[in-house]
Amino acid sequence: xxxxxxxxxxxxxxxxxxxxxxxxxxGMTISEVSGYxxxxxxxxxxxxxxxxxxxxxKVRLEVLVDDDEAExxxxxxxxxxxxxxxxxxxxxxxxxxxxxxxxTGESGSTAI
Amino acid sequence: MxxxxxxxxxxxxxxxxxxxxxxxxxxxxxYGGMVRAKSVLNMIMMSFxxxxxxxxxxxxxxxxxxxxDSLGFEVGATSDGGVTxxxxxxxxxxxxxxxxxMSPDSVAGTIPTLAFVAFQACFAIIAAALVSGAIADxxxxxxxTLFTILWGVLVYFPVAGWxxxxxxxxxxxxxxxxxxxxxxxxxxGTAIHINAxxxxxxxxLVLGPRIGxxxxxxxxxxxTLVMLGAGLLWFGWFGFNAGSAVAANTAASVAxxxxxxxxxxxxxxxLLVEKLRDGHPTSLGAASGVVAGLVAIxxxxxxxxxxxxxFVGAIAGVACAYAVGLKYKLGYDDSLDVVGVHFVGGMAxxxxxxxxxxxxxxxxxxxxxxxxxxxxxxxxxVGAFAVMIYAFVVSYLIALLIKKTIGWRISPADELSGIDLxxxxxxxxxxxxxxxxxxxxxxxxxxxxxLDEAAKTGASK
Numbered sequence: 092x093x094x095x096x097x098x099x100x101x102x103x104x105x106x107x108x109x110x111x112x113x114x115x116x117x118g119m120t121i122s123e124v125s126g127y128x129x130x131x132x133x134x135x136x137x138x139x140x141x142x143x144x145x146x147x148x149k150v151r152l153e154v155l156v157d158d159d160e161a162e163x164x165x166x167x168x169x170x171x172x173x174x175x176x177x178x179x180x181x182x183x184x185x186x187x188x189x190x191x192x193x194x195t196g197e198s199g200s201t202a203i
Numbered sequence: 204m205x206x207x208x209x210x211x212x213x214x215x216x217x218x219x220x221x222x223x224x225x226x227x228x229x230x231x232x233x234y235g236g237m238v239r240a241k242s243v244l245n246m247i248m249m250s251f252x253x254x255x256x257x258x259x260x261x262x263x264x265x266x267x268x269x270x271x272d273s274l275g276f277e278v279g280a281t282s283d284g285g286v287t288x289x290x291x292x293x294x295x296x297x298x299x300x301x302x303x304x305m306s307p308d309s310v311a312g313t314i315p316t317l318a319f320v321a322f323q324a325c326f327a328i329i330a331a332a333l334v335s336g337a338i339a340d341x342x343x344x345x346x347x348t349l350f351t352i353l354w355g356v357l358v359y360f361p362v363a364g365w366x367x368x369x370x371x372x373x374x375x376x377x378x379x380x381x382x383x384x385x386x387x388x389x390x391x392g393t394a395i396h397i398n399a400x401x402x403x404x405x406x407x408l409v410l411g412p413r414i415g416x417x418x419x420x421x422x423x424x425x426x427t428l429v430m431l432g433a434g435l436l437w438f439g440w441f442g443f444n445a446g447s448a449v450a451a452n453t454a455a456s457v458a459x460x461x462x463x464x465x466x467x468x469x470x471x472x473x474l475l476v477e478k479l480r481d482g483h484p485t486s487l488g489a490a491s492g493v494v495a496g497l498v499a500i501x502x503x504x505x506x507x508x509x510x511x512x513x514f515v516g517a518i519a520g521v522a523c524a525y526a527v528g529l530k531y532k533l534g535y536d537d538s539l540d541v542v543g544v545h546f547v548g549g550m551a552x553x554x555x556x557x558x559x560x561x562x563x564x565x566x567x568x569x570x571x572x573x574x575x576x577x578x579x580x581x582x583x584x585v586g587a588f589a590v591m592i593y594a595f596v597v598s599y600l601i602a603l604l605i606k607k608t609i610g611w612r613i614s615p616a617d618e619l620s621g622i623d624l625x626x627x628x629x630x631x632x633x634x635x636x637x638x639x640x641x642x643x644x645x646x647x648x649x650x651x652x653x654l655d656e657a658a659k660t661g662a663s664k
Binding site: 139142 | 419420422481482483487527528531540
């Protein structure tokens with residue numbers, strides 16, 4: 092089992108979600124996060140004073156999948172989230188030891 | 204002299220008094236939205252506490268210090284057939300506890316004296332609350348509460364008497380600015396805005412800047428709250444200015460229209476400056492422009508024409524939009540721009556009367572642009588600078604006294620984590636569902652049973 096984590100532009104969330112649902116993904120978790128990479132921050136003007144904002148708002152999207160689906164799913168996210176501009180985000184895959192469904196106690200792939 | 208009480212005038216002044224009281228919660232929202240989320244309640248409470256301390260002081264002896272028979276001395280007159288008495292301070296004992304004012308014979312102009320007491324009480328309350336904007340996020344609530352008391356007694360009550368107490372209205376002798384000098388201040392450009400604005404500067408200097416001032420952006424956390432507050436201020440300000448006619452008459456109507464149009468012009472002017480300078484007309488700029496216009500027209504509402512009011516508002520809007528940037532260059536942390544908006548706006552409005560005063564207005568005085576020469580302008584300047592110097596010096600001394608005794612600043616750790624929790628044990632926005640899953644407790648409180656259980660399972664290790 093794998094955990095696919097994607098950091099994407101907030102405005103791309105709807106596109107990515109639709110693509111994932113079409114791909115057959117049954118659930119996902121999102122959170123609002125802040126960070127920076129190559130895009131760095133941006134300059135804001137407040138009352139005529141300029142400030143550099145380091146952290147930019149992004150959306151983190153997490154999906155649990157079976158081992159053999161992870162690569163394809165990553166491809167779907169990358170394709171849907173890409174605008175071609177700096178700041179489009181990143182996607183990574185990490186292995187998962189155990190998954191338990193709280194309601195039934197099922198574990199492993201059936202709990203995904 | 205027997206004076207008739209006018210039912211119409213009384214009804215209007217009582218209504219106006221309620222409108223002015225509403226300005227203080229309006230100011231609380233205006234200020235509260237401008238600070239960061241961790242300080243919103245403290246900011247709001249600094250305004251509300253003024254309704255407590257000043258409200259009680261006003262009844263005890265504040266009214267008497269402002270509107271009792273003025274203690275002073277005889278000097279030469281400054282104008283033909285003018286007043287020779289230089290009134291400095293209302294007798295604090297004459298109307299202490301508002302004694303004798305409940306009688307039906309007690310009138311001020313054409314209204315019961317207590318209606319005038321009510322109206323002026325709300326002025327004193329908001330004047331003190333205005334100052335708090337300079338010391339956002341960092342002042343101990345006890346220090347601020349003590350400041351409102353000392354500032355009311357030593358600064359506001361005397362100055363209100365200088366400006367608002369006309370000879371023969373509530374006592375034989377009134378204050379020197381209104382009578383001896385003859386400066387025009389319809390609703391408090393000097394007594395309220397220059398006074399509170401320069402006192403705010405004194406506090407900002409004594410307290411020092413917030414941690415991170417000038418290097419970290421401290422943007423408003425809730426602009427919708429700021430706009431709501433600005434709207435309530437504008438609404439209440441019709442009571443403030445039109446009510447200052449102390450009658451339901453032409454002067455009140457002129458003041459109402461001037462208050463509307465000067466504010467409209469100031470908002471446009473501020474937004475234009477922002478658009479040209481920064482690229483975006485901001486909602487904070489609109490709210491600030493509204494307040495700048497209201498401040499500037501406050502002294503001038505009864506002495507300029509509606510066209511003159513447009514000039515007063517527009518000039519103040521531009522002046523204040525540039526003045527709010529000074530704090531970054533000069534390094535004083537006037538957090539919410541009390542100096543930039545209230546001091547600068549009040550100064551602009553007070554001095555512009557000397558230029559734009561229209562002889563056809565209720566005040567009947569001609570300024571420089573209406574052929575009146577410089578006579579009114581110097582009177583305005585003397586009044587404005589006298590209040591500025593007195594208020595700055597006394598406020599600075601009060602602030603120093605508090606700093607040396609009970610102290611002003613909360614600890615750096617409390618300031619960084621947020622003054623709301625440190626000083627009031629509350630958070631402005633309990634939006635996280637996590638807080639409500641058990642009881643509303645931010646810290647997990649373990650009972651003895653929990654601890655026993657934990658000891659048994661070894662979890663406490």
